[in-house]
Amino acid sequence: MLSKLKVQFFSRLDVKLAVFYTVALLLISLILSSFFYYRLQHNFLKQIDRILKDEVTELTLEIEEDHDIVKGCKEFFEDISYRESYPVFFRVMTHDGVSLWESENFSTILSDGIKEKKHFTVTVDQRKKLRYRIYETRFTFNDQGPFVVQMATKTKRADKILENSLQNIFSAIPVVFLLSICCGMYIAQKPRKILQNITAVTRRITSQNLAERLPLPPGQDEIRDLTLTINFMLDNIESSFDEIKQFTADVSHELRNPLSAVKGEIEVAVSRKRDAADYRETLHNCLERIDNLIKMVNDLFLISRFDAKKYDLKLSRINLAGLLREMYIFFLPIAREKHIHFVIKRCDTLFASVDRHKILQLLSNLMDNAVKFTPDNESITLSLIEHRHEAELRVSDSGIGIPEGDLKNIFKRFYQVDPSRSGDDRGAGLGLHICKRIVEVHGGSISAVRNKTKGVTFTVRLPLK
Ligand SMILES: Nc1ncnc2c1ncn2[C@@H]1O[C@H](COP(=O)(O)OP(=O)(O)OP(=O)(O)O)[C@@H](O)[C@H]1O
Ligand SMILES: [Mg+2]
Missing domain, CATH: 3.30.450.20 (PAS domain)
Structure with missing residues (x-):
């Protein structure tokens, strides 16, 4: 003891x-x-x-x-x-x-x-x-x-x-010893108390109590710097915790709705005897919802890989114009079905070092949105040009547009301006977030602006290496 x-x-x-x-x-x-x-x-x-x-x-x-x-x-x-x-x-x-x-x-x-x-x-x-x-x-x-x-x-x-003199020196040594011990203890008391306080508050902070912060000591010394750094670290931990909580809540909400819908359809189908055509229709609807669910789970998986920085980029020198035309051809029938005037205004041959699969996914997400949020008989215009050593790709539509206040949020995960705007084709609000992550890992940028008349224009910039 x-x-x-x-x-x-x-x-x-x-x-x-x-x-x-x-x-x-x-x-x-x-x-x-x-x-x-x-x-x-x-x-x-x-x-x-x-x-x-x-x-x-x-x-x-x-x-x-x-x-x-x-x-x-x-x-x-x-x-x-x-x-x-x-x-x-x-x-x-x-x-x-x-x-x-x-x-x-x-x-x-x-x-x-x-x-x-x-x-x-x-x-x-x-x-x-x-x-x-x-x-x-x-x-x-x-x-x-x-x-x-x-x-x-x-x-x-x-x-x-x-x-x-020698005697005086030897008799002064114990006094010096005692004085320096006392002064040293007194001087070291203050930092010790501050550190004890930091330890006590830090111990109190748990995942349930992340809002608490260390009180800032007076002065401009290293202890103040340490306190500021710990508080900054706590800010980051708190916002990460909030993000994780929000993400979990969003995922459960997004999974619950389609699963409840599938369950409802099946319950209605089995509530009484029906003919084969009814069952086929129910199965068809369920399949569509399950496809959407699989897409969402795949998107979430991709986002989690971006978060963990395990996105595994397979870079190769590719003509971006080829990818744009490929996606244009894919979406043309869907656009035609809605009588949308779907055109490529300009398409320059531009080679860039990119991951083919990911750039196709980026183009697909942007065109999917354009078609989804553009009413019949309106127009969608694509263009690809070189601007200041960057490939500048635009997807512009004359659709329902995005309110100015929502523009800053649309690249956040699960953010949707108003879910009811997509009608039957309701997504999860992950497409644009994935676009942003893809563009970022290629060293580029993405932005959205409201068109002067109507609709919105998405601009992607990718470095031409
Ligand atoms: N071209 C557009 N015109 C109008 N609004 C758009 C357009 N593109 C995106 N938005 C708005 O931004 C929101 C986020 O788009 P995002 O692509 O991330 O999600 P989503 O299309 O709703 O779902 P997902 O892409 O996951 O299937 C959309 O819900 C929509 O409100
Ligand atoms: Mg989308």
Whole structure:
């Protein structure tokens, strides 16, 4: 239980961020402290070396003044004996190490003779941390020499300051640690609360409750962007859900009507004894309705394949004029039956890379509508021309037309201006939607406009590749 709580605590975002801040801050503090400590130590030694160098200059001047090394050393020793802050000790030797003069106890500081180093530090008492800084140099006097002088002083003062600095740094580290943990936790609290809120609201949102949205946090940061993205995603999911619900309702409605009609016809037929001609007529009607049902199911299947992007295009270079004439010939007898003036106004030879079967279906759907919604003795005109590197195909009729307000909806699935307008030839409202999907997968466009006088013109544009 305790270990579970521990795991939960350390997996919290604010805790993780606080730990991260703290480790980073500690590392930075350590690096900076080490750097400043090293610089301080370096500067102290530099300062001490300068003092020692000055003392050596004074000593050599004294020797020159007295024209005697021992006398000069003695006088210099008397001069420095009252020094408190940086007491100096020195030794003068010949170049082969024979001591000419040394201040008392110098040999306890440095027992061996010449070191051949300019500056160096010796530790005399490890336990008491007694350290000396020594400056060694050579000088000539009265054309004699070279003589070696070693000037030493205790580094106690500087060492004490350095030690205090080190202690201060080490005592500041736990404070920095605590402060950074607290600040880190405090700063990370806000994003944590916002994320908790996002999680809580997102958990509440289910398929039954898709209208709920995340409240937008103030500011313009990444959390606001994330919230906006989640809300946008929810908008899309909600509209997809609505579309699916609507689609299911439409499909069941469209299937129920013809099935009820078939059932009704059969019930009437079997309600009493009838002659063979009556039964044949009933069967004929049922067959027609079942054909319509099969067409609708096929259309729905095709739409579902478009939705799943599994439309399996079989592209080949085809003369569009040939396809238009083929469909014209197919619809001509039906148009003639209604005494419709059905003509091809212009038909240019245009080759395009298309799926033959799908383009035939597109033309069939458009011509089927034109014939269906054009009353007897009216006209239907077809044309195919090239316009701005595109094939422009028009199906224009002088039929019952489409109200301006419905034009934007006619390409939606199941949309019908008024189902009663089709009379007996009632479809499902899928034809134009399929046309749009076919044109889109070929990289083209489709539009419908009302004619100035009457009827409507459908224009399909397909790229000529
Ligand atoms: N040439 C046209 N003239 C007048 N109205 C049209 C024409 N073409 C389409 N419409 C209107 O647009 C609606 C949608 O057409 P669409 O082809 O999608 O469906 P449908 O013909 O009713 O049924 P389906 O094509 O599935 O058998 C039609 O119901 C009709 O109201
Ligand atoms: Mg149609």
